Amino acid sequence: MQSRTPAGRAGRPRSAAADAAILGATRQALVELGWSKLTLGDVAVRAGVAKTTLYRRWAGKNELVVDAVAELFDELTLPDRGSLAADIEGVVLQFAAILARPEARSGLMAVVAEATRDDALRERIRASIVERQKRLVLAGRARAQARGELPPEADARQAARTVDLIFDMVAGAVVHRTLVSAEPADEEWVHGFTRVLLSGLAAAPAPDGTETS
Amino acid sequence: MQSRTPAGRAGRPRSAAADAAILGATRQALVELGWSKLTLGDVAVRAGVAKTTLYRRWAGKNELVVDAVAELFDELTLPDRGSLAADIEGVVLQFAAILARPEARSGLMAVVAEATRDDALRERIRASIVERQKRLVLAGRARAQARGELPPEADARQAARTVDLIFDMVAGAVVHRTLVSAEPADEEWVHGFTRVLLSGLAAAPAPDGTETS
Amino acid sequence: MQSRTPAGRAGRPRSAAADAAILGATRQALVELGWSKLTLGDVAVRAGVAKTTLYRRWAGKNELVVDAVAELFDELTLPDRGSLAADIEGVVLQFAAILARPEARSGLMAVVAEATRDDALRERIRASIVERQKRLVLAGRARAQARGELPPEADARQAARTVDLIFDMVAGAVVHRTLVSAEPADEEWVHGFTRVLLSGLAAAPAPDGTETS
Amino acid sequence: MQSRTPAGRAGRPRSAAADAAILGATRQALVELGWSKLTLGDVAVRAGVAKTTLYRRWAGKNELVVDAVAELFDELTLPDRGSLAADIEGVVLQFAAILARPEARSGLMAVVAEATRDDALRERIRASIVERQKRLVLAGRARAQARGELPPEADARQAARTVDLIFDMVAGAVVHRTLVSAEPADEEWVHGFTRVLLSGLAAAPAPDGTETS
DNA sequence: AACTAAACGAGACGGTACGTCTCGTCTTGAT
DNA sequence: ATCAAGACGAGACGTACCGTCTCGTTTAGTT
Structure with a gap:
């Protein structure tokens, strides 16, 4: 998924904690809301993360839920x-x-x-x-x-x-x-x-x- | 599904043709779009029927697709x-x-x-x-x-x-x-x-x- | 149960009471709902009259309210x-x-x-x-x-x-x-x-x- | 004396051009359609703006038209x-x-x-x-x-x-x-x-x- | 210590579909 | 022929999310 500064990249590295928080929040949201009412905006809020961060790592709802x-x-x-x-x-x-x-x-x-x-x-x-x-x-x-x-x-x-x-x-x-x-x-x-x-x-x-x- | 004007018989009866048209349109839309991109508005258009007619008979996408x-x-x-x-x-x-x-x-x-x-x-x-x-x-x-x-x-x-x-x-x-x-x-x-x-x-x-x- | 067919008209004569009931219901609905939320369906219900009857006598909301x-x-x-x-x-x-x-x-x-x-x-x-x-x-x-x-x-x-x-x-x-x-x-x-x-x-x-x- | 997003400065600022476009489109629609046939969806289209943008700034048709x-x-x-x-x-x-x-x-x-x-x-x-x-x-x-x-x-x-x-x-x-x-x-x-x-x-x-x- | 550049939060943006509402018409059976 | 009832095609409503796009702000690694 994420590449740990693959070739001496500059800039701020991606937060490792964010991935775990997002996957956990996804599972929690699945429990409470189910698939069809789960929204990525809601997952982002639960994970304490901006929507941008989420979309930077996964292409959409499907991919995110498969991983979760x-x-x-x-x-x-x-x-x-x-x-x-x-x-x-x-x-x-x-x-x-x-x-x-x-x-x-x-x-x-x-x-x-x-x-x-x-x-x-x-x-x-x-x-x-x-x-x-x-x-x-x-x-x-x-x-x-x-x-x-x-x-x-x-x-x-x-x-x-x-x-x-x-x-x-x-x-x-x-x-x-x-x-x-x-x-x-x-x-x-x-x-x-x-x-x-x-x-x-x-x-x-x-x-x-x-x-x- | 059908209620042959069960008790109170007043008012225009529901069109029997509409049911068949809607279920057929639903299957056609499933083929072309799949579940997640199927919209009830689109089904209504395909069936030549107003959205209200569709919602009068089925509570939502799930119930409609089960029947279809x-x-x-x-x-x-x-x-x-x-x-x-x-x-x-x-x-x-x-x-x-x-x-x-x-x-x-x-x-x-x-x-x-x-x-x-x-x-x-x-x-x-x-x-x-x-x-x-x-x-x-x-x-x-x-x-x-x-x-x-x-x-x-x-x-x-x-x-x-x-x-x-x-x-x-x-x-x-x-x-x-x-x-x-x-x-x-x-x-x-x-x-x-x-x-x-x-x-x-x-x-x-x-x-x-x-x-x- | 009289049959006063005004000018040799066939069929059921229009109810005279309906007009008064409709205009009264219109004024009552104006009081409670105001113009923009007044609907002709609601007026018909208040007047105890079918929508058809209302549309037979007035062309639309504007004409009805002017008269009322x-x-x-x-x-x-x-x-x-x-x-x-x-x-x-x-x-x-x-x-x-x-x-x-x-x-x-x-x-x-x-x-x-x-x-x-x-x-x-x-x-x-x-x-x-x-x-x-x-x-x-x-x-x-x-x-x-x-x-x-x-x-x-x-x-x-x-x-x-x-x-x-x-x-x-x-x-x-x-x-x-x-x-x-x-x-x-x-x-x-x-x-x-x-x-x-x-x-x-x-x-x-x-x-x-x-x-x- | 700057007015750069005065209190909460986070997030993308609202487009200043959108306000002018919306008010202008509202006046144009009033000319062509009149009040009762004016729809906010149509105003949004004329202004080249999404309906959400319009509703984010005005509570409804009344408020919008007053300003326009x-x-x-x-x-x-x-x-x-x-x-x-x-x-x-x-x-x-x-x-x-x-x-x-x-x-x-x-x-x-x-x-x-x-x-x-x-x-x-x-x-x-x-x-x-x-x-x-x-x-x-x-x-x-x-x-x-x-x-x-x-x-x-x-x-x-x-x-x-x-x-x-x-x-x-x-x-x-x-x-x-x-x-x-x-x-x-x-x-x-x-x-x-x-x-x-x-x-x-x-x-x-x-x-x-x-x-x- | 200062620079740099990507990642970050926040939230506005153009869209699309939602499910509801009202419109004015049409169809039924009853009066 | 008119009535009450209610289904019908049409289309706007206001909301919710979508996925993208600015913004200004961290923050780790390089100079």
């Missing part, structure tokens, strides 16, 4: 709960907990909606949020392989495709359950979902149409 | 393709095709985003879109039972829960694949997804936490 | 107070009293303002209000002549011109005092004004530019 | 024409000439009409127009006293009352002649009016009820 929301998902972790099923349940519950927070709900879905018409924004979301969090799927698989629950994958392309499918199924189901069906993604639901997912993956190990059976 | 988008999903059908798996693949592909249309993409996600802060809107979405389309899951199950692919369910509550889970998994995965991951939900992907889903459901028939193991 | 206000000035009388000066003072005080009423203030000045751009309206005002009330000047002069305070006029054109001048000076001064200077046209002021007016008329009997000097 | 019209009367002067009577005739003719202009006619009467229900507006008119132009009466009297045509006044309160009466009579008669009677205030009429006024003032020098006769 992306930070939220960095708190996801994959604690070792002893089995692949338990690990997955754990991270799905964490994910559901984040989506239960109003700043995540409003912000994430709104920028996704905007991204349907803005390729640059979609790419920003993919890079900042989706790809960034695939680390969790990779870590989970590696741990399961270390435990012997999963065999090492032979085909890299095939493995990547499976990661994508898992990610779409996990994230998609939780988002849909939470935001569209408007039902809580509680432990019972997560348990049932995880069983179906794992059973399906175990029984259908080659989701590319080339399997024998 | 909900109609899109009524074109989903469940043609008999011979097997449960083929039937599911068929309807998932249809669903993906609708989500590939810009009016559905922009409109649906935007109202879902708005609904995160508006309970009335969320309920409207649930009733007009989600519950309305569960008919597909029910019809698919009934047909599979008639074929003998599935046993008749014994526990009604359990059955309803399974319907919800299937709906969240199908709709969620397709939406996520299409809108967030921004990859096409093509035949290959749908094939892989369907196999995992059906295998999982077959292998884990009681997703309610009451199983023995 | 014109009636107010018909209550002006010229009681015999024994002398020309006293008669004038009497009628000026009555005029000031009418102008102190809010429906007259708002309504009269507003239609005059509108009339600056509408010749038909100006003519309507002149005929319904101005010419109609010159009767007072004429009656006052006749009474003064009967008393011997004024000689009978010889030149009709000259006499008409004097009537106009008196009317402009009286009405103009009272209106300006009341509405622009916003001071009360009380007895003291009327007394001073009347003395100046009468003294001037007595000392300058030929206001037509034909005098010697 | 008030400037018109600043062109009144009192050239020395040799005698009190001639001086008065001169300024009355100038006044009539201004009232013959459509922007003055429409604007002045309309704001006076509005002022009948708005004390703040009436005060603004009194201060910006009435009191401001009493300078002419004062200057005329001073010049007449210097010439010996009038004695120096002894009683200040009495003198002020006379100034008010003269102003109401002059302004009132000209306005009524021009706008209500809708006859031209031409030289002949002004000559006759002035004679009556001056004769009356000369013959009745104490318009307060304390004179001897």
